[in-house]
Amino acid sequence: MWARTLEVAVGCWLLMSPFIFAHGAQPVEWWVTGFVGGSATIILAIMSFWPPLQRIHLLSLGVALWLISGAFLSGTPTPAAVQNQMTVGLLLAMLTIIPTDSNEPPESWRRRMEAKRRDDQLLSE
Amino acid sequence: MISSSRIRPREVAAPPWRYNPSSWRQRVPICVLAGVAFILATHMALYQWRLIGDVWDPIFGVQSKLVLDSDVSHRMRQWMRIPDAALGALAYLGDAIFGLAGCTRRWQYRPWLVILFGLDVIPLGLVSAVLVVLQGAVVGSWCFLCLITAAISLLLVALSYDEVWSSLVYLGRVWQRTQSYPILWDTFWGRASADAERVAEGV
Numbered sequence: 001m002w003a004r005t006l007e008v009a010v011g012c013w014l015l016m017s018p019f020i021f022a023h024g025a026q027p028v029e030w031w032v033t034g035f036v037g038g039s040a041t042i043i044l045a046i047m048s049f050w051p052p053l054q055r056i057h058l059l060s061l062g063v064a065l066w067l068i069s070g071a072f073l074s075g076t077p078t079p080a081a082v083q084n085q086m087t088v089g090l091l092l093a094m095l096t097i098i099p100t101d102s103n104e105p106p107e108s109w110r111r112r113m114e115a116k117r118r119d120d121q122l123l124s125e
Numbered sequence: 126m127i128s129s130s131r132i133r134p135r136e137v138a139a140p141p142w143r144y145n146p147s148s149w150r151q152r153v154p155i156c157v158l159a160g161v162a163f164i165l166a167t168h169m170a171l172y173q174w175r176l177i178g179d180v181w182d183p184i185f186g187v188q189s190k191l192v193l194d195s196d197v198s199h200r201m202r203q204w205m206r207i208p209d210a211a212l213g214a215l216a217y218l219g220d221a222i223f224g225l226a227g228c229t230r231r232w233q234y235r236p237w238l239v240i241l242f243g244l245d246v247i248p249l250g251l252v253s254a255v256l257v258v259l260q261g262a263v264v265g266s267w268c269f270l271c272l273i274t275a276a277i278s279l280l281l282v283a284l285s286y287d288e289v290w291s292s293l294v295y296l297g298r299v300w301q302r303t304q305s306y307p308i309l310w311d312t313f314w315g316r317a318s319a320d321a322e323r324v325a326e327g328v
Contacts, residue, residue, distance in 0.1 A: 002225075003226065071206045072206065076203045076206075078202075080174075082206065083174075083206060083207045086207050087207055087215065090212075091215060094215075094223070098226045099226075099235075102228075102235075103227075103228055105315075108315075108316045108317040109315070109317040
């Protein structure tokens with residue numbers, strides 16, 4: 001769950017980024033990246049708290065790759081806003097691959113252990 | 126969903142070791158150390174971004190700045206879009222993130238996570254340590270914090286290889302037992318099977 005919480009924080013940072021790095025004329029893409037990327041990250045992270053959708057946060061990997069590739073496509077020297085995109089993209093990529101239930105064994109192992117525990121109980125009765 | 130509070134993975138040794146390399150005792154020190162390296166690398170990145178005007182170096186003094194502003198470093202920055210110290214900081218943060226994720230039997234339950242953690246710590250750590258030393262030799266100046274982070278990288282390798290090895294040994298034994306790619310694949314991604322369970326229990 002903590003990875004999702006951090007993703008929400010990263011999403012908030014993305015939403016704020018266009019204002020923080022607002023120096024001079026900004027291409028409209030930067031605003032789109034900040035707002036669309038940021039809100040998508042937050043929404044997907046929150047949706048993952050609902051168990052049937054607990055893997056939906058993996059879609060944020062798309063946001064991360066978009067941020068990273070956008071930074072690579074921009075020319076050098078890289079503006080601060082684009083460096084921010086690159087940094088946030090890499091951080092987001094690392095967070096999104098952490099499973100929501102990472103503190104527990106994966107579901108199929110949990111089911112297996114539960115079944116075994118039930119068998120043991122039956123045997124002891 | 127199955128309630129999780131009743132099912133706790135047992136604290137057992139992971140072959141080939143006599144201890145459990147996925148236990149918090151083993152993992153928390155790695156994460157703390159990676160956190161320290163993250164802070165040091167961030168300090169250098171802030172200098173490279175010129176968000177701070179000076180970099181701390183009690184031994185080599187201004188040489189730190191020469192290293193952080195060297196041509197090698199500028200070229201890296203052009204390739205990667207962000208300063209090399211920022212990349213290093215992210216890698217150390219990744220060590221901590223991947224170190225904290227997963228339960229205390231993750232060598233069995235999530236080999237992919239342990240191996241990803243291993244890839245972040247071991248090859249990346251070794252390469253960055255070599256790069257730091259090379260940079261000192263090429264640029265002709267030394268940077269105290271770079272050397273400290275390089276030393277931490279090597280220490281992290283020493284502290285974390287055991288868990289990665291456990292996962293690899295486990296996957297290897299699953300392969301030996303089943304000779305089946307689908308089962309090996311499932312085991313790698315943390316999907317349970319009777320064979321994987323027997324291997325993990327050492328039966």
